[in-house]
Amino acid sequence: MLSLHGKTVAITGASGGIGEATARLLARRGAAVVLAARRSERIDAIARDIREEGGRAATCVVDVTKAEDLQRLVSAAIDRYGRIDVLVNNAGIAPISPLADLDTEGWSAMIDVNLRGMLNGVAAALPVFREQGAGHLVSIVSVAGLYGASPTMAVYAATKNAVRTVHEGLRRESTDGVVRTTAISPGYIRTDLADSMTDPRIREQTRKHMDVAGIPPAAVARAVAFALEQPDDVEIGEINVRPTVQA
Known part of the structure; x- marks a missing residue:
């Protein structure tokens, strides 16, 4: 394994959960991290x-x-550390519900x-990676939808699988070795993702599972x-x- 010293990593959704944990670990392993989120007071504190x-x-x-x-x-x-080596697309929401609820705003x-948030990251980072001659795109996806969408999770799983598809397309376009891609799919992780779920029954059920x-x-x-x-x-x-006990 190589050291992360000298690497600059930007992380979206870094105000808590997976994003925060990633920022703290990578910084301990030598990377310079740029924490990105909407909650300025939280990323500043981290x-x-x-x-x-x-x-x-930096934030x-x-x-x-x-x-x-x-x-x-x-x-x-780039302004703070001279380059960007990695973009971790971690920001995500899950206002899941049965399709019959017709929650078009949640969709x-x-x-x-x-x-779109992941694609915005690609559009921002890819030209820089190409100019530098190296770069790594990491996206936090989900095990949801890996084996067919679970009930209530059809649109959520569709967005995550779309991200997975974009990753594979970018990988196939990057056989010159300049850009590397990694899609990481978590199962049940103890985060505040359930807070974005609009259906009270599903929200509480998910919290119990977590x-x-x-x-x-x-x-x-x-x-x-x-x-x-x-x-x-x-x-x-x-x-x-995913947890060893997750079905």
């Missing part, structure tokens, strides 16, 4: 913690549905954040670090991370 522990961390307020915000994130990483929100079977966000952060620490000629295309 960045202060990282710096107090001897790490390097950038970002709404991933806005292409200009992702452009600003990439620029902020649109998931498309905008989960899929409380009983969920594993810490650090498990996903370790998977991110594993993918990033590979030699330049090795690409970890996809990793599934």
Whole structure:
């Protein structure tokens, strides 16, 4: 495994859960991290913690549905640390419900954040990766939909599988070795993702599953670090991370 010293990693959705855990772990392993999220006070506090522990961390307020915000994130990483080596697309929401509920606003929100947000990141980072001659795109996807969408999760799974498809397309377009891609699919992870679920019954059911079977966000952060620490000629295309007790 290679050290992450000298690497600059920008992470969306870094105000908690998987994003926060990833930022803290990568900083401990030597990377400079740029935390991006809408909650400025939260990412500022996490960045202060990282710096107090001897790490390097900056912040950038970002709404991933806005292409200009992702452009600003990439620029902020370059301005602060001279380059951007990795973009971790982690921001995501899950206002899941049965299709019969016709929650079209929730459908649109998931498309905008989960899929369009990732594409905005690609549009911002890919030209820089090409110019630098190297770069790594990591997206936090989901085990939802891997084997067919579960009830209530059709649109959520569709957005996540669309991200997986974009990753595969980018991989096939990047056989020159300049850009590497990694899609990481978590199962039940103890995060606040359930807070974005609009159906009260589904929200409480999901929270119970997370409380009983969920594993810490650090498990996903370790998977991110594993993918990033590979030699330049090795690409970890996809990793599934789930509790051993998850069906």
